[in-house]
Amino acid sequence: xxxxxxxxxxxxxxxxxxxxxxxxxxxxxxxxxxxxxxxxxxxxxxxxxxxxxxxxxxxxxxxxxxxxxxxxxxxxxxxxxxxxxxxxxxxxxxxxxxxxxxxxxxxxxxxxxxxxxxxxxxxxxxxxxxxxxxxxxxxxxxxxxxxxxxxxxxxxxxxxxxxxxxxxxxxxxxxxxxxxxxxxxxxxxxxxxxxxxxxxxxxxxxxxxxxxxxxxxxxxxxxxxxxxxxxxxxxxxxxxxxxxxxxxxxxxxxxxxxxxxxxxxxxxxxxxxxxxxxxxxxxxxxxxx
Amino acid sequence: xxxxxxxxxxxxxxxxxxxxxxxxxxxxxxxxxxxxxxxxxxxxxxxxxxxxxxxxxxxxxxxxxxxxxxxxxxxxxxxxxxxxxxxxxxxxxxxxxxxxxxxxxxxxxxxxxxxxxxxxxxxxxxxxxxxxxxxxxxxxxxxxxxxxxxxxxxxxxxxxxxxxxxxxxxxxxxxxxxxxxxxxxxxxxxxxxxxxxxxxxxxxxxxxxxxxxxxxxxxxxxxxxxxxxxxxxxxxxxxxxxxxxxxxxxxxxxxxxxxxxxxxxxxxxxxxxxxxxxxxxxxxxxxxxxxxxxxxxxxxxxxxxxxxxxxxxxxxxxxxxxxxx
Amino acid sequence: xxxxxxxxxxxxxxxxxxxxxxxxxxxxxxxxxxxxxxxxxxxxxxxxxxxxxxxxxxxxxxxxxxxxxxxxxxxxxxxxxxxxxxxxxxxxxxxxxxxxxxxxxxxxxxxxxxxxxxxxxxxxxxxxxxxxxxxxxxxxxxxxxxxxxxxxxxxxxxxxxxxxxxxxxxxxxxxxxxxxxxxxxxxxxxxxxxxxxxxxxxxxxxxxxxxxxxxxxxxxxxxxxxxxxxxxxxxxxxxxxxxxxxxxxxxxxxxxxxxxxxxxxxxxxxxxxxxxxxxxxxxxxxxxxxxxxxxxxxxxxxxxxxxxxxxxxxxxxxxxxxxx
Numbered sequence: 001x002x003x004x005x006x007x008x009x010x011x012x013x014x015x016x017x018x019x020x021x022x023x024x025x026x027x028x029x030x031x032x033x034x035x036x037x038x039x040x041x042x043x044x045x046x047x048x049x050x051x052x053x054x055x056x057x058x059x060x061x062x063x064x065x066x067x068x069x070x071x072x073x074x075x076x077x078x079x080x081x082x083x084x085x086x087x088x089x090x091x092x093x094x095x096x097x098x099x100x101x102x103x104x105x106x107x108x109x110x111x112x113x114x115x116x117x118x119x120x121x122x123x124x125x126x127x128x129x130x131x132x133x134x135x136x137x138x139x140x141x142x143x144x145x146x147x148x149x150x151x152x153x154x155x156x157x158x159x160x161x162x163x164x165x166x167x168x169x170x171x172x173x174x175x176x177x178x179x180x181x182x183x184x185x186x187x188x189x190x191x192x193x194x195x196x197x198x199x200x201x202x203x204x205x206x207x208x209x210x211x212x213x214x215x216x217x218x219x220x221x222x223x224x225x226x227x228x229x230x231x232x233x234x235x236x237x238x239x240x241x242x243x244x245x246x247x248x249x250x251x252x253x254x255x256x257x258x259x260x261x262x263x264x265x266x267x268x269x270x271x272x273x274x275x276x277x278x279x280x281x282x283x284x285x286x287x288x289x
Numbered sequence: 290x291x292x293x294x295x296x297x298x299x300x301x302x303x304x305x306x307x308x309x310x311x312x313x314x315x316x317x318x319x320x321x322x323x324x325x326x327x328x329x330x331x332x333x334x335x336x337x338x339x340x341x342x343x344x345x346x347x348x349x350x351x352x353x354x355x356x357x358x359x360x361x362x363x364x365x366x367x368x369x370x371x372x373x374x375x376x377x378x379x380x381x382x383x384x385x386x387x388x389x390x391x392x393x394x395x396x397x398x399x400x401x402x403x404x405x406x407x408x409x410x411x412x413x414x415x416x417x418x419x420x421x422x423x424x425x426x427x428x429x430x431x432x433x434x435x436x437x438x439x440x441x442x443x444x445x446x447x448x449x450x451x452x453x454x455x456x457x458x459x460x461x462x463x464x465x466x467x468x469x470x471x472x473x474x475x476x477x478x479x480x481x482x483x484x485x486x487x488x489x490x491x492x493x494x495x496x497x498x499x500x501x502x503x504x505x506x507x508x509x510x511x512x513x514x515x516x517x518x519x520x521x522x523x524x525x526x527x528x529x530x531x532x533x534x535x536x537x538x539x540x541x542x543x544x545x546x547x548x549x550x551x552x553x554x555x556x557x558x559x560x561x562x563x564x565x566x567x568x569x570x571x572x573x574x575x576x577x578x579x580x581x582x583x584x585x586x587x588x589x590x591x592x593x594x595x596x597x598x599x600x601x602x603x604x605x606x607x608x609x610x611x612x613x614x
Numbered sequence: 615x616x617x618x619x620x621x622x623x624x625x626x627x628x629x630x631x632x633x634x635x636x637x638x639x640x641x642x643x644x645x646x647x648x649x650x651x652x653x654x655x656x657x658x659x660x661x662x663x664x665x666x667x668x669x670x671x672x673x674x675x676x677x678x679x680x681x682x683x684x685x686x687x688x689x690x691x692x693x694x695x696x697x698x699x700x701x702x703x704x705x706x707x708x709x710x711x712x713x714x715x716x717x718x719x720x721x722x723x724x725x726x727x728x729x730x731x732x733x734x735x736x737x738x739x740x741x742x743x744x745x746x747x748x749x750x751x752x753x754x755x756x757x758x759x760x761x762x763x764x765x766x767x768x769x770x771x772x773x774x775x776x777x778x779x780x781x782x783x784x785x786x787x788x789x790x791x792x793x794x795x796x797x798x799x800x801x802x803x804x805x806x807x808x809x810x811x812x813x814x815x816x817x818x819x820x821x822x823x824x825x826x827x828x829x830x831x832x833x834x835x836x837x838x839x840x841x842x843x844x845x846x847x848x849x850x851x852x853x854x855x856x857x858x859x860x861x862x863x864x865x866x867x868x869x870x871x872x873x874x875x876x877x878x879x880x881x882x883x884x885x886x887x888x889x890x891x892x893x894x895x896x897x898x899x900x901x902x903x904x905x906x907x908x909x910x911x912x913x914x915x916x917x918x919x920x921x922x923x924x925x926x927x928x929x930x931x932x933x934x935x936x937x938x
Binding site: 135 | 305308309312316317319320321327429430432433434435436437438441442444445448449544547548550551552554555558559569570573574576578581582584585588589592593596
């Protein structure tokens with residue numbers, strides 16, 4: 001079959017955005033995520049309440065008392081208040097951890113891919129070493145050793161998650177540095193730093209953006225897992241903590257664990273729909289699969 | 290495949306494990322506070338004699354490099370220190386529990402690969418069919434569900450609505466002394482929910498991966514050759530295509546092993562499964578560092594072993610790599 | 615006498631994102647036992663689709679045989695049961711592909727792959743099939759076949775792999791052997807060897823060969839008859855000498871002019887301007903009109919039919935009207 005080339009030239013970013021806009025699941029993801037972010041940012045303006053306050057009888061079922069639409073937990077604390085305040089730390093830690101992951105991963109991966117030789121060898125051995133450590137266990141150890149706070153949790157998640165980003169960055173740098181425009185940049189005497197950051201990195205961005213999106217999802221799951229185990233910041237209510245606190249009473253009341261779990265699920269689900277959408281948008285060829 | 294390759298691979302694995310030991314050592318030293326107090330853990334104020342004996346055993350009064358030597362030497366002799374909370378050597382604490390973890394992790398791994406690949410192959414037959422859509426949606430959902438929450442939801446379901454599987458522990462109290470087949474069946478019965486909970490995330494990922502991998506392979510020239518020979522569709526799919534599509538699946542299965550152990554940690558906590566994850570959780574709550582470090586060591590060792598096995602089987606499965614270094 | 619392979623008015627359509635396109639538009643071909651038919655044309659003209667349709671291997675969806683007939687030894691293949699087609703594929707009609715590097719399965723030995731082809735159609739043991747595979751490898755000129763039979767494809771050169779493909783294709787002594795650009799991916803010296811081998815095989819096995827190529831040199835060396843294809847249609851058909859010496863259709867003339875001939879006065883090679891038009895953009899007129907210096911209004915309006923002219927059949931208004 002002869003395939004006609006599209007004659008209209010379009011910048012890759014524009015084309016990606018056009019593809020992304022047409023991707024229904026990705027748009028659904030955007031809507032879900034926007035709703036969750038808005039609810040955690042502004043929800044308390046419309047629905048105030050301290051998630052730590054015991055306000056009512058324990059284990060009030062959802063929908064029974066209008067003041068507490070999602071019911072109360074084993075102590076009689078308002079679940080709706082927990083839902084609205086518990087998302088903030090989860091999202092913040094997720095975003096911060098993903099940022100830390102990307103910074104470490106891109107820095108090490110680009111050095112390894114660009115310079116090759118012993119630098120590549122050393123950095124890849126370090127990467128392999130970090131991949132041997134089971135991430136959640138390692139993060140648990142780090143958090144316990146260095147006192148849990150939102151920052152230590154974000155850093156711990158970043159420290160255990162970067163190897164995959166580093167490998168991806170390295171592979172992209174290895175691929176791109178052989179291309180003509182990099183040779184051209186070298187030929188006009190551009191310095192290594194300039195070639196790395198101004199020439200190669202922008203062209204490596206599409207897969208890295210997809211990876212960053214998926215990293216946010218993984219980081220949110222991580223934070224939820226740590227909080228669930230009781231290793232989160234004890235002074236901050238979060239969805240994972242709500243599940244962990246109520247898990248001894250799940251057979252008495254399903255709602256205190258179900259709603260925060262759904263919130264985590266929908267957040268990660270939305271993020272990964274967006275990630276898949278970006279992936280499709282950057283790789284139009286794969287869409288036909 | 291050359292045995293020198295296997296030896297080299299094992300040697301590299303041992304170096305990685307040495308790295309884990311050094312990391313453990315550094316972590317304790319980097320933690321804020323007196324290392325002796327850190328090692329003693331939160332025993333509600335360790336006695337001076339106890340701290341002194343810890344300093345003696347770990348050589349904490351000597352230079353740091355000597356301390357490292359002592360620590361590495363102890364580990365080499367199988368001495369991972371002593372848990373002051375459990376009042377037992379760490380190695381025996383872990384020895385009692387590592388089997389349960391291995392059972393859970395391996396079962397989940399096999400379950401997820403078999404089911405995932407099967408779903409993926411079926412979906413790949415019709416890239417735009419119902420099954421393909423299901424696999425894509427299921428994969429995205431499976432990826433997004435917190436594993437501990439899946440476990441809790443299954444406990445609620447199977448404890449109250451459909452009580453056919455036990456939701457806690459590894460064996461029934463009344464069968465504790467039973468032997469042989471009864472015991473094995475009882476453990477298998479208890480294993481169903483934890484293994485399924487753990488498998489579901491990876492099952493979804495393997496389904497998606499094997500669908501993509503199969504689609505790529507099915508478009509290749511040698512599949513057309515197989516059809517041109519007159520091979521039946523089943524042969525084309527499961528012999529010619531799957532043997533090639535399995536290669537990336539094998540790679541991912543090796544890489545996922547560390548994540549699987551992380552997941553097992555949460556699943557063991559939820560289902561009260563008496564493995565290393567449960568032990569890690571208990572010891573972290575008590576800041577029982579020798580035990581935590583021991584768990585980290587053994588869990589990493591499991592990943593190293595899994596990686597070596599993956600590399601070896603990959604070389605076996607791909608003739609193009611045999612005989613190369 | 616009916617031909618061994620007789621393709622009549624074959625139509626194949628594909629569903630694409632531009633809508634349904636007609637990849638083959640009424641193709642008729644035949645080839646007799648022991649004969650070699652050359653099918654020539656640029657890439658995208660429908661040569662390979664014709665081959666795949668004959669093998670019953672049109673990827674469906676998106677493709678589909680929309681009409682016409684393909685008869686092998688009198689038996690209709692269009693609409694035949696899949697199991698019947700499967701039994702004939704590899705046994706009565708076999709195919710050699712363009713890319714020997716990728717047409718063999720990388721994870722099985724070449725011996726196993728040849729043996730599989732034998733065992734699919736004959737009731738023999740694996741041991742016997744492997745022995746046959748050794749004999750076949752020997753027959754196609756692979757040195758030390760007993761050792762090579764245990765090799766994996768990546769251990770062989772491109773020429774050797776194409777010999778393996780040929781061995782596999784002739785393993786069940788097919789009546790018709792379709793060779794789709796069998797030498798395009800190979801070095802020039804190896805190309806000649808493969809053509810020699812195909813000629814020998816044909817002598818020994820008596821198979822009819824359909825040689826698909828864009829290389830007129832290969833045609834002059836191999837083919838008894840030639841069919842020239844353009845945009846899914848046959849536009850000229852005749853004995854190989856006739857087409858080479860007296861091409862009628864302007865496209866066929868262009869193809870002949872592309873051959874670098876020794877001793878020809880003008881050493882500058884001619885090129886046919888333009889490219890094969892995308893199938894979804896084909897209009898009502900002659901598909902070649904856009905690239906043809908002789909095209910007039912009628913050419914752009916009305917599709918020429920394949921009719922007999924002075925020498926042999928060609929589908930061209932200009933030839934019919936005596937303008938060229």
